[in-house]
Amino acid sequence: MQRRRFDAMGTEVELFLDADDERDALHRAEDELRRLEALLSRFRPNSELSQLNRSGRMRVGPELLEVTTVALAARARTRGRFDPTVHDALVAAGYDRTFDEIAELDGRAGHRPVACGGRVAVDHTTSTIELEEGFRLDLGGIAKGWAVDRALAGLAVHGPALVNAGGDLAACGRAWPVGVETPRGTMTLELRDGALATSGRDRRSWRRDGGERHHLIDPGTGVPAEGDLLTVTVTARSATEAEVLAKQLFLAGDLQAAVAEADGKAIPAVLVSRDGATVLAGGLR
Amino acid sequence: MTDQVRRLYVLALSLLGFFLAWAGIAAHPWAAASAESPSAAALARYEQRLRADAALVDELRAQRAALPAPPVRVVTLPPLTTTRSS
Numbered sequence: 001m002q003r004r005r006f007d008a009m010g011t012e013v014e015l016f017l018d019a020d021d022e023r024d025a026l027h028r029a030e031d032e033l034r035r036l037e038a039l040l041s042r043f044r045p046n047s048e049l050s051q052l053n054r055s056g057r058m059r060v061g062p063e064l065l066e067v068t069t070v071a072l073a074a075r076a077r078t079r080g081r082f083d084p085t086v087h088d089a090l091v092a093a094g095y096d097r098t099f100d101e102i103a104e105l106d107g108r109a110g111h112r113p114v115a116c117g118g119r120v121a122v123d124h125t126t127s128t129i130e131l132e133e134g135f136r137l138d139l140g141g142i143a144k145g146w147a148v149d150r151a152l153a154g155l156a157v158h159g160p161a162l163v164n165a166g167g168d169l170a171a172c173g174r175a176w177p178v179g180v181e182t183p184r185g186t187m188t189l190e191l192r193d194g195a196l197a198t199s200g201r202d203r204r205s206w207r208r209d210g211g212e213r214h215h216l217i218d219p220g221t222g223v224p225a226e227g228d229l230l231t232v233t234v235t236a237r238s239a240t241e242a243e244v245l246a247k248q249l250f251l252a253g254d255l256q257a258a259v260a261e262a263d264g265k266a267i268p269a270v271l272v273s274r275d276g277a278t279v280l281a282g283g284l285r
Numbered sequence: 286m287t288d289q290v291r292r293l294y295v296l297a298l299s300l301l302g303f304f305l306a307w308a309g310i311a312a313h314p315w316a317a318a319s320a321e322s323p324s325a326a327a328l329a330r331y332e333q334r335l336r337a338d339a340a341l342v343d344e345l346r347a348q349r350a351a352l353p354a355p356p357v358r359v360v361t362l363p364p365l366t367t368t369r370s371s
Contacts, residue, residue: 179364
């Protein structure tokens with residue numbers, strides 16, 4: 001078993017490959033993740049995404065075009081609960097720099113709701129994306145999930161593999177024991193040819209206006225989601241899909257609503273509430 | 286102009302023509318279109334390999350996305366790696 005660990009995309013990334021003499025494959029997977037981060041991060045002023053957010057209309061490369069298309073399809077599928085145009089709401093909530101830098105600025109004043117649901121036009125014939133005036137894209141979580149899926153597909157050519165980028169994880173080729181943090185300790189899930197994503201307010205949260213803020217914006221209100229959920233972990237076929245489903249359940253309103261939705265749509269999930277309750281839903285046993 | 290001077294002009298022009306022809310042949314103009322520099326050829330091969338890899342990755346990703354929901358269950362094994370909120 002080969003393993004490689006490094007920091008990228010604002011988190012610690014781990015790569016596992018169950019094959020001998022394929023160390024180059026791990027290096028290539030790392031290079032690919034770093035390349036995608038350089039293209040899709042909103043915190044990098046020279047990224048393609050930042051350039052699009054500045055210009056409002058731009059001819060873009062295939063990666064940004066595809067992730068944006070996938071994000072817009074997810075917005076339609078979740079009826080706006082997942083929304084890639086929450087950029088300005090995140091900035092207004094205080095998430096205007098990398099999380100390491102935010103920690104140093106905890107306690108700043110100023111917070112206001114910002115409208116989400118901006119129009120985004122994608123023209124595949126000219127590879128052009130156009131944003132409605134006053135809206136910018138944040139592809140954070142979905143871009144990370146998409147990058148994880150891509151890195152895994154690159155590794156899968158060489159053998160059973162697993163890619164874990166913080167809350168976005170994908171694996172293939174064999175059974176992989178994967179830990180999920182809960183208040184009662186780490187729960188292990190056995191994952192085969194699938195993915196897992198965790199969304200929550202236990203990390204990437206900060207204080208502003210005397211209250212706790214976090215990065216999960218409710219597009220309906222334009223401010224960080226309220227509710228009694230602490231974390232939502234979801235399994236799906238791909239990390240991209242798991243990322244969308246985790247946000248969808250987190251924004252369901254509260255634990256009860258999220259469990260009902262996971263059960264109703266057969267979404268295997270581990271839901272943890274802020275008072276410490278841990279519930280398995282969606283057929284997960 | 287005397288014959289001597291005319292002969293000198295003819296000799297000088299012949300020498301000039303000879304050297305111009307030599308320079309032209311030495312430059313191998315007929316080879317310019319076919320011979321690629323080794324670095325350009327290596328870059329083209331690298332690009333071709335990247336495109337092939339990208340196509341394979343896209344194909345595998347599409348296959349994975351088309352699979353049914355993955356079987357997953359709670360087990361008592363120690364985890365190999367742990368996920369946390371993104």
